[in-house]
Amino acid sequence: MPERHDIRHDSHGLPEEMLEEVVATFKALSDPTRAQIIYILTQREYSVSELSEKVPVSASAVSHHLAKLRALGLVRSSRKGNQVFYSIDDSHVAALFREALFHLDHTRQNLPYMPYQTYVAYLPEEAEPTGE
Numbered sequence: 001m002p003e004r005h006d007i008r009h010d011s012h013g014l015p016e017e018m019l020e021e022v023v024a025t026f027k028a029l030s031d032p033t034r035a036q037i038i039y040i041l042t043q044r045e046y047s048v049s050e051l052s053e054k055v056p057v058s059a060s061a062v063s064h065h066l067a068k069l070r071a072l073g074l075v076r077s078s079r080k081g082n083q084v085f086y087s088i089d090d091s092h093v094a095a096l097f098r099e100a101l102f103h104l105d106h107t108r109q110n111l112p113y114m115p116y117q118t119y120v121a122y123l124p125e126e127a128e129p130t131g132e
Contacts, residue, residue: 028069029096033057034069035097037066038074040054041075041086041087045086046085048063048066048086051086066086073089074089075087075089
């Protein structure tokens with residue numbers, strides 16, 4: 001059963017600290033390289049060298065982007081032997097990115113509004129999150 005989070009719907013808006021964290025998350029995802037890294041990591045975990053083969057930046061730049069994503073809790077790392085692998089931190093991150101893709105698809109196709117609960121019923125089953 002999904003855990004309930006204590007997020008209050010307040011007509012005065014989000015508390016300042018939460019608002020700053022939401023903005024930081026979207027700001028991190030607004031960078032094309034970081035967005036591509038997140039998308040790739042929704043498929044499976046990758047090492048820095050594997051990721052650098054999939055995005056048009058050096059391994060050093062990939063590491064820099066991953067450090068920012070990790071600081072925000074969007075990705076996590078695990079060591080296997082002498083290599084470090086990165087994965088999505090949890091299913092919320094993948095869902096956030098997937099929702100952005102669904103929104104784009106929905107608006108590009110000019111589809112009519114569908115209530116979220118109905119829309120979710122059509123989604124494929126999610127793969128088990130990697131990690132701990």
